[in-house]
Amino acid sequence: MTTITLTKDSHKHPENYRIKLQDSTGVLGEDPKALKKIDNKLPTIKTSSNVAVIGAGFGGMATAIKTMKELKENDVRIFERHDNFGGTWYANTYPGCASDIPAVWYSFSFALTSNWTRVQPPQYEMEEYILRVAKEYKLKEKIRFNTSVDECLFDEDTGYWTLYAHDKNTGQKLEHKAKILVSCTGVLVHPMHLKEPGLENFKGKYIHSALWDHSVDFKGKNVVVFGNGCSANQVVPALLKDYQPASLTQIVRSKHYVMPPVPKILVMIYGLLRYTFFGLQLVRWFTVAVAESRFPLFRGEGPISRLVRWANRRMSVNYMKKAPKKYWDMLIPDYKVGCKRLIFDYGYIPALHDPRLKLTNERVDKVVADGIYLKDGSFIKADIIVACTGYDVPKSFTLPVKTSKGASLKTIWDEEGVGAYRTSLVKNIPNYFIVGGPNIGTGHASVVMSIEHGVDYYMKIAKPILQGKEKSVVVKPEAYDSWFKLIQSKLRESVFGTAFGGCTSWYADQKINFTVYPFSQIHFWYITHFPNYRDLVYNHYDKKNV
Known part of the structure; x- marks a missing residue:
């Protein structure tokens, strides 16, 4: 260690x-x-x-x-x-x-x-x-x-x-x-680029958050940020704080639950115990325990799940209401908490009070050389467009x-x-x-x-x-198929981008969910540390299966 x-x-x-x-x-x-x-x-x-x-x-x-x-x-x-x-x-x-x-x-x-x-x-x-x-x-x-x-x-x-x-x-x-x-x-890994009509006509600078151009000067520029997920939650306050734009318009494409910053008690515990490896392990496991206690909110309608879901939604909504009231309707979700990835904030909600910032959830009509026309006919002047539009999973x-x-x-x-x-x-x-x-x-x-x-x-x-x-090892086809069916069945009962959760999310496409684990991390630890060898086929060098 x-x-x-x-x-x-x-x-x-x-x-x-x-x-x-x-x-x-x-x-x-x-x-x-x-x-x-x-x-x-x-x-x-x-x-x-x-x-x-x-x-x-x-x-x-x-x-x-x-x-x-x-x-x-x-x-x-x-x-x-x-x-x-x-x-x-x-x-x-x-x-x-x-x-x-x-x-x-x-x-x-x-x-x-x-x-x-x-x-x-x-x-x-x-x-x-x-x-x-x-x-x-x-x-x-x-x-x-x-x-x-x-x-x-x-x-x-x-x-x-x-x-x-x-x-x-x-x-x-x-x-x-x-x-x-x-x-x-x-x-x-692979950026999902912005797809809006007329983007090819834009004469300013276009940047995807995953391919950032640090040579671009934002000072005094009119900036438009697309998206309000995890990346945008970090980009927006950083641009306002350190890059001195003249204006920043954020086009909100969907709603996300934004959780309060990490509690200060974790900072205090880390400060006290960080001097030995054993102390760091204690802080780590304290963090694991607190996070794992949140897991029930992702599954089912049992009393514990509903209680944990209610508590986390209330915590998030109370925090998000620290944003200007005019933005509440476009920011606060009505789907089940956890359906999209939770965002742990440390700057976005306070940044919404910056007078240079404007939020809109109006859809885009077209992009032109010097800005963006929205469906309601309004025009947003833009020198720089930043796409926080996620990844092609x-x-x-x-x-x-x-x-x-x-x-x-x-x-x-x-x-x-x-x-x-x-x-x-x-x-x-x-x-x-x-x-x-x-x-x-x-x-x-x-x-x-x-x-x-x-x-x-x-x-x-x-x-x-x-x-x-x-010589080799491979999982039995029937074991693979059984696992696949189990995972997808349990995920359909979860909140992760499902009808039960009440939202669409990058967690899943129209057919399956190939991103999220439907069980707890305790369960994942167990299945990875105690293999079921009956599900596997080892092949000898003499080519006889056992």
């Missing part, structure tokens, strides 16, 4: 802890040129490892670290499209970007931090923490940056994966063989994974819906694990904790393969 002490250099030089715009656009833009640049004239690089990990955010780092520490398997290779660790915390750098979950919980359990500057630290501080952990565990020795994985093929005769990739800077191709493939590519689940006998991850998910047994395994695709994949999200908990549970599950299942005792 390690206690991380931050230098706070990220506060002095935040620009050193964020991706360059040209690099993020090359990978995540509408036309990602870096992912298409392949030079067939250069010799193909051929490498191998026992474990191949795709992605170097929290998921990829946890997978590599725990594989080396707990499985004593050091032959690990990580592949990352960007040029540094961090995933979303490296790529998302918009003003105000911060962790909404307390960082003592939104961090690795084996690398707790004694000197966070805030309960919910800013992006650059989160990235500093991530880089500090990467250095502590010498992950640079295990990673290949600037590498786009184009296809992954499992040979069912040899029991090995081949990753076909290329260097996004030089175009040089790479072939990498591995026994185990772990995908840690994340979900909130389904695009994150289009992974190029296949087997030599014709199984295809894309085909399975296109035909049956996105899913994974215990959030990790997919039928007909051996030796393949997903960390931070389908249905791992929650409406109340830290995804980093969920990621660690997923890594623990992968290690238990993959251990016989890495020890050379078994």
